[in-house]
Amino acid sequence: MSQEKEFPMTLAGKEKLEQEFEYLKTVKRKEVVERIKIARSFGDLSENSEYDSAKEEQAFVEGRITTIENMIRNAKIIHEDASGDTVSLGRSVTFIELPGGEEETYTIVGSAEADPFEGKISNDSPIAKSLMGKRVGDEVVVQTPGGEMNVKIISVK
Known part of the structure; x- marks a missing residue:
């Protein structure tokens, strides 16, 4: 089995991703579903640009949720070393x-x-x-x- 890519990040960076993840899952996903419902009520889906736009947004949101979930799961927290004068991750x-x-x-x-x-x-x-x-x-x-x-x-x- 292949090893998953690690995502080095600061603790603050991980927390920011977690906030975006929660927003997308709890707020944005519901907004998009509502947009799709409204667009469906306009009738013929084959010529409904509002429906197409909402479906594209749904695909984007779901893709972003999957990406962020993977990043969080494979996060490697950078412990910032405040000492020294060497350039390193987190500095x-x-x-x-x-x-x-x-x-x-x-x-x-x-x-x-x-x-x-x-x-x-x-x-x-x-x-x-x-x-x-x-x-x-x-x-x-x-x-x-x-x-x-x-x-x-x-x-x-």
């Missing part, structure tokens, strides 16, 4: 692009809770892969889709 790293770029700060998290708009990048991203295991003061070459980027690590929290 925030601040670096500056060389030469003379601006400071950027990211928290390295598992793919399940990555959200670049909140400054959380996946441990599978090119930036995170390049920075993992490095220390404050290290200069690192980061391979990105746009080419190489040279950075210097300023702090790790």
Whole structure:
């Protein structure tokens, strides 16, 4: 039997997924079923775009429920190590692009809770892969889709 993929995440990330899971199961699922009922009352289902839209939403919601359930079941909680100056999962790293770029700060998290708009990048991203295991003061070459980027690590929290 194949081993299931682990999803590294912080405790807060797991709790956020659990909240989304509960919302989808208890609220959103019922809303979609109600939309389908209403759409059925419009008559001929073969030409009913409201019915088609509701069924597509139902498929999306059910797929998301299954995905989140799997992520929660296979979650591996990252215990954030507040000591040391080494970049690792669950830590925030601040670096500056060389030469003379601006400071950027990211928290390295598992793919399940990555959200670049909140400054959380996946441990599978090119930036995170390049920075993992490095220390404050290290200069690192980061391979990105746009080419190489040279950075210097300023702090790790």
